[in-house]
Amino acid sequence: MTIALERRSLLRAAGALVIGFSVPLPARDAAAQARPPVQPPATGGQGTLTAYLSIAPDGAITLWSPTTEMGQGTWTAHAAIVADELGADPARITVENPHPDAPYRRDVGAGPAMGSGGSWGVRYWFEPLRQATARARVALIQAGAARLGVPAAELVAEDHHVLHRASGRKLGFGDLAAAAAAAPLPETAPLRPAGELKLIGRGMPRIDIPAKTHGGAIYSIDFRLPGMVYAYAKLNPVFRGEAEGFDKASAMAVPGVIDVVAIPGGAAVVASSMWAAMRGGAALKVTWKATPHDGLTSEAISATMRDGLAQPQGAVARNDGDVEAALRGAAKVVEAEYEVPFLSHTPLEPYNINVRIDGDRLEIWGPSQNQDRLVNRVVRDTGWDRDKVRFHTMMQGGGFGRRLYEDIPGSAVIVARAVGRPVKLFWSREDEIGQGWYRPAQAARFRAALDAQGKVTGLWVRTAGTSMNRDFNNFQGDLDASSVQTLNDTRYRTGAYRVDYVRRQVPVPTMPWRSVGATQNGFFMECFLDELAQAAGKDPVALRRELLAHDPRALNVVNTAAEKAGWGTPLPAGRARGFAFVESYGSLCAQVAEVSIENGRPRVHRVVVALDCGRQVLPDGVRSQIEGGVIQGLSTAMGEKIVIEGGRVRNANFDGYEVLRTDEAPTRIEAHVIESGERMGGVGEPPVPPITPAVANAVSALIGRRVRRLPLVDGMRA
Numbered sequence: 001m002t003i004a005l006e007r008r009s010l011l012r013a014a015g016a017l018v019i020g021f022s023v024p025l026p027a028r029d030a031a032a033q034a035r036p037p038v039q040p041p042a043t044g045g046q047g048t049l050t051a052y053l054s055i056a057p058d059g060a061i062t063l064w065s066p067t068t069e070m071g072q073g074t075w076t077a078h079a080a081i082v083a084d085e086l087g088a089d090p091a092r093i094t095v096e097n098p099h100p101d102a103p104y105r106r107d108v109g110a111g112p113a114m115g116s117g118g119s120w121g122v123r124y125w126f127e128p129l130r131q132a133t134a135r136a137r138v139a140l141i142q143a144g145a146a147r148l149g150v151p152a153a154e155l156v157a158e159d160h161h162v163l164h165r166a167s168g169r170k171l172g173f174g175d176l177a178a179a180a181a182a183a184p185l186p187e188t189a190p191l192r193p194a195g196e197l198k199l200i201g202r203g204m205p206r207i208d209i210p211a212k213t214h215g216g217a218i219y220s221i222d223f224r225l226p227g228m229v230y231a232y233a234k235l236n237p238v239f240r241g242e243a244e245g246f247d248k249a250s251a252m253a254v255p256g257v258i259d260v261v262a263i264p265g266g267a268a269v270v271a272s273s274m275w276a277a278m279r280g281g282a283a284l285k286v287t288w289k290a291t292p293h294d295g296l297t298s299e300a301i302s303a304t305m306r307d308g309l310a311q312p313q314g315a316v317a318r319n320d321g322d323v324e325a326a327l328r329g330a331a332k333v334v335e336a337e338y339e340v341p342f343l344s345h346t347p348l349e350p351y352n353i354n355v356r357i358d359g360d361r362l363e364i365w366g367p368s369q370n371q372d373r374l375v376n377r378v379v380r381d382t383g384w385d386r387d388k389v390r391f392h393t394m395m396q397g398g399g400f401g402r403r404l405y406e407d408i409p410g411s412a413v414i415v416a417r418a419v420g421r422p423v424k425l426f427w428s429r430e431d432e433i434g435q436g437w438y439r440p441a442q443a444a445r446f447r448a449a450l451d452a453q454g455k456v457t458g459l460w461v462r463t464a465g466t467s468m469n470r471d472f473n474n475f476q477g478d479l480d481a482s483s484v485q486t487l488n489d490t491r492y493r494t495g496a497y498r499v500d501y502v503r504r505q506v507p508v509p510t511m512p513w514r515s516v517g518a519t520q521n522g523f524f525m526e527c528f529l530d531e532l533a534q535a536a537g538k539d540p541v542a543l544r545r546e547l548l549a550h551d552p553r554a555l556n557v558v559n560t561a562a563e564k565a566g567w568g569t570p571l572p573a574g575r576a577r578g579f580a581f582v583e584s585y586g587s588l589c590a591q592v593a594e595v596s597i598e599n600g601r602p603r604v605h606r607v608v609v610a611l612d613c614g615r616q617v618l619p620d621g622v623r624s625q626i627e628g629g630v631i632q633g634l635s636t637a638m639g640e641k642i643v644i645e646g647g648r649v650r651n652a653n654f655d656g657y658e659v660l661r662t663d664e665a666p667t668r669i670e671a672h673v674i675e676s677g678e679r680m681g682g683v684g685e686p687p688v689p690p691i692t693p694a695v696a697n698a699v700s701a702l703i704g705r706r707v708r709r710l711p712l713v714d715g716m717r718a
């Protein structure tokens with residue numbers, strides 16, 4: 001007997017067996033799967049109070065969030081902001097993503113776009129959402145005043161009603177929404193005082209978790225349309241390679257295969273099921289075009305970066321004082337070179353997209369962190385009229401920057417045109433890891449000057465590597481800001497200070513990876529500071545305090561982490577602590593890692609984190625981001641690296657690309673969040689960069705030599 005199981009069936013069975021009851025799940029029939037996400041009606045329509053807020057007659061609220069929910073909890077934070085400012089019941093708020101449009105675009109320096117990245121999801125939208133919701137609250141109160149015949153000043157909005165306390169009369173938000181939407185919206189409205197906020201700074205349950213835990217969440221990979229076919233992308237394994245040709249008959253012989261369509265980079269095998277498409281892809285015989293980089297290797301890329309470090313000049317990002325004079329006059333010069341590899345984003349859900357063509361209209365359902373960028377790319381690749389493209393953002397199984405790019409929607413449109421049916425185009429796990437769009441590999445050289453008392457009088461930092469922004473943004477300059485991120489605006493005062501960069505472009509595709517350049521450069525700087533401390537005969541934390549003596553906010557973060565971790569107190573034999581402090585995305589983060597060596601590999605027992613993000617909206621969400629950031633950062637430290645041979649990836653699945661396993665995770669991650677009252681910073685990315693240098697510094701203390709290469713198991717052998 002053959003039993004077919006899918007993820008939701010397994011989750012349902014697990015719930016029934018373990019808990020003793022099953023949770024009703026959403027219908028999975030074709031009609032339910034085909035229902036597109038709701039799109040916001042025009043502002044001023046029935047119940048639509050702002051571009052972000054609609055209220056139905058029954059009081060149900062739809063919040064149109066400009067950000068993508070990828071598990072980071074942004075939708076819950078947005079719901080908390082709206083519920084608090086409106087006086088609404090958060091349980092009656094549903095969050096949706098709208099089609100990209102002007103109200104949902106943010107501009108943080110690269111032009112207006114609807115997207116999610118740079119840890120902007122809460123900090124950028126906190127004030128706009130509060131202000132828009134405050135205006136909606138005033139509109140509801142004004143509508144209530146007209147209905148009740150009392151002055152608006154006598155009314156309050158709370159518990160999903162407009163209430164007249166003097167008489168006890170009240171009207172539900174749903175009863176007033178149409179009238180409020182029909183009237184002109186107030187230009188401004190006062191925000192609620194802090195004492196009236198019940199959720200902001202306190203918390204509420206995550207709105208996305210119940211559906212995920214009982215199997216009801218519909219991810220892009222789950223999405224179905226009536227008549228849909230499935231297209232497996234068989235791609236040239238060499239970066240940026242193309243197909244010379246293919247033997248269509250070799251795939252058509254597989255049962256269920258419908259067609260084979262040429263797409264950029266290879267061919268799409270179209271079938272009646274995903275499994276048939278994958279089997280057809282395995283059978284398809286393809287002749288691949290040769291590329292100039294068919295022989296490219298990791299070793300050659302490393303040599304190219306090291307050559308960049310040796311160049312006499314680089315593109316200067318910062319130049320304070322005369323660093324060369326400081327080095328010439330130093331009592332001691334400390335030098336070190338570091339290197340980190342390419343990293344894959346490895347979201348649990350491999351890349352996929354769903355497309356339907358209806359006459360001159362194009363509908364797309366899929367995962368995206370930059371909706372405008374995706375739509376613009378489709379228009380550019382296909383020539384489609386942008387006004388006739390509708391994009392629906394689906395729930396996605398991980399992002400980490402991977403969903404910022406838009407490699408396959410144009411290919412899906414090619415296939416849909418060819419077969420005349422709705423299409424799900426998808427990649428395999430091997431292509432998700434093997435096709436690129438990595439965090440860049442990078443190398444760095446540090447040279448520091450110490451005077452006779454061990455004081456740092458000068459520091460010269462050189463980085464070298466491929467330009468991520470040349471791939472991602474078609475940047476044509478010599479100074480890629482991501483390659484010097486956190487270095488060019490460090491809070492450390494080292495006397496003379498120079499940062500420069502030498503671009504060494506290679507054909508491996510790169511793009512932003514969670515915390516972008518802060519991961520490489522945080523590792524470089526924080527490991528080198530430990531080397532400086534050793535050369536100066538100082539405690540590593542004491543040196544950082546010395547370099548940050550002018551900065552009370554940074555000192556507070558450093559001191560909090562050190563004190564909470566018991567820095568300087570005895571540890572069990574065979575253990576050491578490592579320290580790191582990295583500022584990124586508007587937040588300051590220090591971490592202490594307690595480490596031992598077991599069977600030749602680092603074992604992290606405890607991590608203490610101090611994070612100053614200015615202000616937090618949902619404390620539990622901040623803690624979750626800290627814990628997740630530590631785990632992902634630790635994974636990159638321990639084993640993650642892309643290995644390139646013959647112009648392609650050698651380790652294109654989890655048997656070779658080593659992500660952190662459960663039994664390797666720390667047993668204790670302690671989060672200490674500092675609300676300094678400074679401008680709100682991000683929390684999704686800042687916890688990632690410090691963990692790697694903190695662990696590396698502890699490992700260096702344990703083995704008695706410096707670790708300058710990642711992953712740590714490679715650095716320990718160097």
